[in-house]
Amino acid sequence: MSMDPQLGRLRLAPLIAGAALAVLVILAVFLGSFLYEQGRIARIAEGARAAVGPTILERQRAATNIERLKSLGDIAAGSPDSRTRREAALAAEALAFHPGFAFDPELQAQVRAARRTIATAAAGYDDLAAPETFQAWSVTRRELETLADQLSLDAAATIGDFFDLIDDAAHRSATVSTVMLPTVALFLLLVAWAARRHVVRPVIAAARAMDSVSAGSPEIALPPTRIGEFATIFGAAHRLASLVQALETARLSAEEARQALAASEARFRAVFEQAGLGILQCDADCRLIAVNPALARMLGGEPDDFVGRPMQALLDPETCQPADLLRHRGESGTLAEREARLRRRDGTPLWANITLTRLHDESGQQGQLLGMVADVSERKEAEAAMAEMMDALRRSNADLEQFACVASHDLREPLRMVTSYLTLIERRSGDALDTSGREFLAFAREGARRMDGLILDLLEYARVGRGDQPAQPVALNAVVAAVLRDLEILVREAGARVTIAGDLPVVRGNAGDLKRLFQNLISNAVKYRAADRAPEILVEAAPDGGNWLVDVRDNGIGFEDEYSGRIFLIFQRLHNRAHYPGNGIGLSICQKIAESHGGRIWADSKPDAGSTFHVLLPAWREPQRGDLPALAKAPAPTPATGPAPV
Amino acid sequence: MRAHRLMALFAAALALVARPALAEELTVAVTENVVPFSFRGEDGALTGFNVEVGRALCEAMAATCRFEAVPLAQLVDGVAEGRVDFGLGNLLKTPERERRMAFSQPYWRSTSSYVARRGAKPGTDGLPPGSATIAVQAGSRQEKHVGETLAQNGLAVLTAASIGDVLGLVADGKAEVALVPTLAGLGFLRSPAGKDLDFLGEPLSGGNLGGSVHIVVAPGRPELLARLNGALDAIQKDGSYHAMTRKYFPFSIY
Numbered sequence: 001m002s003m004d005p006q007l008g009r010l011r012l013a014p015l016i017a018g019a020a021l022a023v024l025v026i027l028a029v030f031l032g033s034f035l036y037e038q039g040r041i042a043r044i045a046e047g048a049r050a051a052v053g054p055t056i057l058e059r060q061r062a063a064t065n066i067e068r069l070k071s072l073g074d075i076a077a078g079s080p081d082s083r084t085r086r087e088a089a090l091a092a093e094a095l096a097f098h099p100g101f102a103f104d105p106e107l108q109a110q111v112r113a114a115r116r117t118i119a120t121a122a123a124g125y126d127d128l129a130a131p132e133t134f135q136a137w138s139v140t141r142r143e144l145e146t147l148a149d150q151l152s153l154d155a156a157a158t159i160g161d162f163f164d165l166i167d168d169a170a171h172r173s174a175t176v177s178t179v180m181l182p183t184v185a186l187f188l189l190l191v192a193w194a195a196r197r198h199v200v201r202p203v204i205a206a207a208r209a210m211d212s213v214s215a216g217s218p219e220i221a222l223p224p225t226r227i228g229e230f231a232t233i234f235g236a237a238h239r240l241a242s243l244v245q246a247l248e249t250a251r252l253s254a255e256e257a258r259q260a261l262a263a264s265e266a267r268f269r270a271v272f273e274q275a276g277l278g279i280l281q282c283d284a285d286c287r288l289i290a291v292n293p294a295l296a297r298m299l300g301g302e303p304d305d306f307v308g309r310p311m312q313a314l315l316d317p318e319t320c321q322p323a324d325l326l327r328h329r330g331e332s333g334t335l336a337e338r339e340a341r342l343r344r345r346d347g348t349p350l351w352a353n354i355t356l357t358r359l360h361d362e363s364g365q366q367g368q369l370l371g372m373v374a375d376v377s378e379r380k381e382a383e384a385a386m387a388e389m390m391d392a393l394r395r396s397n398a399d400l401e402q403f404a405c406v407a408s409h410d411l412r413e414p415l416r417m418v419t420s421y422l423t424l425i426e427r428r429s430g431d432a433l434d435t436s437g438r439e440f441l442a443f444a445r446e447g448a449r450r451m452d453g454l455i456l457d458l459l460e461y462a463r464v465g466r467g468d469q470p471a472q473p474v475a476l477n478a479v480v481a482a483v484l485r486d487l488e489i490l491v492r493e494a495g496a497r498v499t500i501a502g503d504l505p506v507v508r509g510n511a512g513d514l515k516r517l518f519q520n521l522i523s524n525a526v527k528y529r530a531a532d533r534a535p536e537i538l539v540e541a542a543p544d545g546g547n548w549l550v551d552v553r554d555n556g557i558g559f560e561d562e563y564s565g566r567i568f569l570i571f572q573r574l575h576n577r578a579h580y581p582g583n584g585i586g587l588s589i590c591q592k593i594a595e596s597h598g599g600r601i602w603a604d605s606k607p608d609a610g611s612t613f614h615v616l617l618p619a620w621r622e623p624q625r626g627d628l629p630a631l632a633k634a635p636a637p638t639p640a641t642g643p644a645p646v
Numbered sequence: 647m648r649a650h651r652l653m654a655l656f657a658a659a660l661a662l663v664a665r666p667a668l669a670e671e672l673t674v675a676v677t678e679n680v681v682p683f684s685f686r687g688e689d690g691a692l693t694g695f696n697v698e699v700g701r702a703l704c705e706a707m708a709a710t711c712r713f714e715a716v717p718l719a720q721l722v723d724g725v726a727e728g729r730v731d732f733g734l735g736n737l738l739k740t741p742e743r744e745r746r747m748a749f750s751q752p753y754w755r756s757t758s759s760y761v762a763r764r765g766a767k768p769g770t771d772g773l774p775p776g777s778a779t780i781a782v783q784a785g786s787r788q789e790k791h792v793g794e795t796l797a798q799n800g801l802a803v804l805t806a807a808s809i810g811d812v813l814g815l816v817a818d819g820k821a822e823v824a825l826v827p828t829l830a831g832l833g834f835l836r837s838p839a840g841k842d843l844d845f846l847g848e849p850l851s852g853g854n855l856g857g858s859v860h861i862v863v864a865p866g867r868p869e870l871l872a873r874l875n876g877a878l879d880a881i882q883k884d885g886s887y888h889a890m891t892r893k894y895f896p897f898s899i900y
Binding site: 064097102 | 900
């Protein structure tokens with residue numbers, strides 16, 4: 001979540017400075033007004049102290065002195081003692097000019113006028129005009145009383161004015177307080193509200209967000225803000241929350257990876273510990289760092305007996321060098337896989353198949369080696385025994401072949417001699433013989449011919465399937481086509497129709513032997529045709545695992561299923577030679593050819609419903625090391641019990 | 647031994663420091679022979695308004711005061727030179743005097759008056775016509791005024807140490823007129839010695855001849871000045887000052 005940059009246009013420092021300035025201005029106005037009023041009150045108090053008080057005191061003293069002046073006037077006007085009147089007049093003279101009356105020139109003038117009346121009264125006491133003088137003094141005395149009253153009133157008025165000033169100051173102070181205090185309070189409330197809304201709440205929100213982030217929750221709620229600093233803080237909080245979420249995700253992933261790694265390690269450990277296959281682990285210098293119990297058992301020790309030793313210490317240098325194992329063999333990282341002879345702890349040899357895999361570290365550098373060690377001692381022994389058996393078999397076959405050839409050749413020589421002399425007897429003495437004699441001679445010559453045929457067939461049987469020719473790809477299409485060309489006359493005379501379903505496969509074998517096989521099968525199909533219908537022969541093939549199953553199907557006379565095995569026995573026949581000529585060796589040769597190719601041949605048939613001969617041949621592929629001439633998926637042929645076909 | 651010397655020195659220093667506080671004695675000067683401010687009574691004791699004010703102030707300051715009655719000039723010199731702590735000589739505040747000594751707040755107000763023989767009439771210059779000699783108190787503001795104004799017209803100036811002596815010169819006919827503080831002159835005129843004398847013309851207040859009267863304090867004694875001002879406020883508030891004015895004057899002189 002990213003903040004809207006438009007929301008962060010305001011900066012906190014100027015806002016705080018502005019608010020502080022406004023607060024200062026308001027407080028300064030309030031304080032200034034307060035101080036002004038305080039100063040005014042202080043000036044009033046100072047004025048009262050400097051002016052009002054002295055003014056009142058001055059008037060009080062003036063009023064008092066007027067009373068004294070009245071007394072002095074009474075004495076001056078009425079005392080019969082002239083000295084007393086003189087002293088009173090002198091005192092009145094001094095009093096009238098005392099500075100205490102100087103504050104009011106009119107008062108001062110009236111007082112000085114009064115002292116002249118007093119002086120006149122004092123001087124004229126004994127004169128005839130005394131009554132008028134006394135009367136004048138009486139008038140002056142009343143005027144002085146009026147002055148004294150006026151001074152009292154003035155003092156009272158001054159006090160009243162002073163209290164008016166105090167009231168005014170108190171009123172102004174109250175007004176200032178009444179106006180300014182709520183104003184300041186309202187402004188402070190406004191500032192507090194603004195600070196709470198724009199400063200405190202964002203800070204609290206940021207703090208809560210930090211608490212949430214600290215608690216590991218990536219979900220944080222932050223209000224929009226116009227303050228740039230808070231926008232920056234909120235943005236950082238959101239980025240921090242995202243980082244925390246990413247970290248949490250990474251942590252969970254790491255935890256899952258760790259658990260997966262632990263499970264993998266557990267599985268590997270279980271495999272490592274419990275596998276029957278030997279497993280070893282080497283460092284980059286081919287020093288053993290782990291050996292599983294199976295390998296340790298193979299080598300006749302415990303795993304710890306081998307850890308730390310160089311891997312080459314296990315190898316018999318006569319069969320394998322460490323460099324042979326470390327030769328790189330492909331992009332998959334698998335190094336040399338080969339069989340090598342190891343040395344057990346007790347020094348006895350151990351044949352093993354070793355497969356090494358170069359492990360790569362996280363940086364892609366080649367590091368440790370992981371090796372699989374399979375004990376192949378028994379197979380090696382079996383292979384050796386088999387090789388010996390094969391050699392013996394090969395020698396036996398060669399001896400038999402040699403025996404057959406020699407026997408056939410040696411047998412045919414006296415047979416040719418018999419035939420030659422039988423021919424000489426017939427040519428020289430044929431006319432001398434009677435019918436029976438010539439018939440006996442014909443039987444003897446036919447027997448010799450048949451024996452020669454049997455010897456030739458036996459010689460062929462011995463020669464086919466010798467396996468002395470290397471396996472080659474053989475296209476059955478070409479083989480069958482060649483067969484049909486050779487049998488063209490036979491097929492045409494029999495009115496047979498041979499159909500090849502689709503393309504026939506390419507198999508591994510010998511072209512000549514395979515041609516002989518299919519020639520025998522197709523010619524048999526023509527030979528054992530039904531009398532009431534033209535022969536229909538179908539050749540088709542279908543894949544069967546790594547082999548091809550080639551069927552030759554006909555609509556001939558067929559045979560009982562119980563003879564499906566016997567027909568492949570040499571010189572075995574199911575029919576009279578007079579109806580179906582032959583020596584009964586064709587299917588035996590087919591069986592020998594099929595088996596010499598690593599295949600099989602068998603037949604399905606019903607009487608008068610045709611027969612199907614199945615031939616399983618290996619498909620062509622590039623020769624692989626360890627190929628064995630064995631096929632697994634061929635039903636076992638039914639044992640032959642019936643007569644061989646003629 | 648050395649420690650004993652140090653302790654003895656410390657005790658002596660403590661005694662010097664504590665001495666003024668234990669028994670403060672102030673020297674107070676008043677002018678001599680100025681009725682009713684300071685004069686000797688029939689028993690020879692020094693009395694008068696200024697003497698009683700001075701005593702009241704000392705009592706308010708809790709100080710022991712020793713009063714000396716001296717001529718005005720000697721009072722001014724004594725205060726200015728610090729030989730006297732403060733003086734009550736009915737002195738008006740002038741710039742010249744303020745340069746030499748400190749002045750308290752006013753404690754009464756004064757004017758000046760000419761005093762001549764009874765029946766004398768003032769001329770255009772305020773003096774009796776034909777006056778050749780005028781008497782003033784030595785060192786007074788009146789002497790300075792006469793020297794600055796009237797003496798330039800050929801008027802002879804006679805000075806005396808006290809107001810009583812000044813007015814005695816007029817009573818004895820040695821001077822035709824005297825210029826004195828009005829209240830001091832009133833006191834003399836009301837006495838038997840002044841029965842033939844009288845005020846001449848109206849009292850004067852211009853030309854620094856009238857105004858507020860202060861107690862003068864030795865220079866460099868601001869604490870004493872403050873204490874005196876506080877004592878003046880105290881005796882005015884407790885009514886003792888008012889009682890003293892009523893005792894010595896027929897009206898309020900403040």
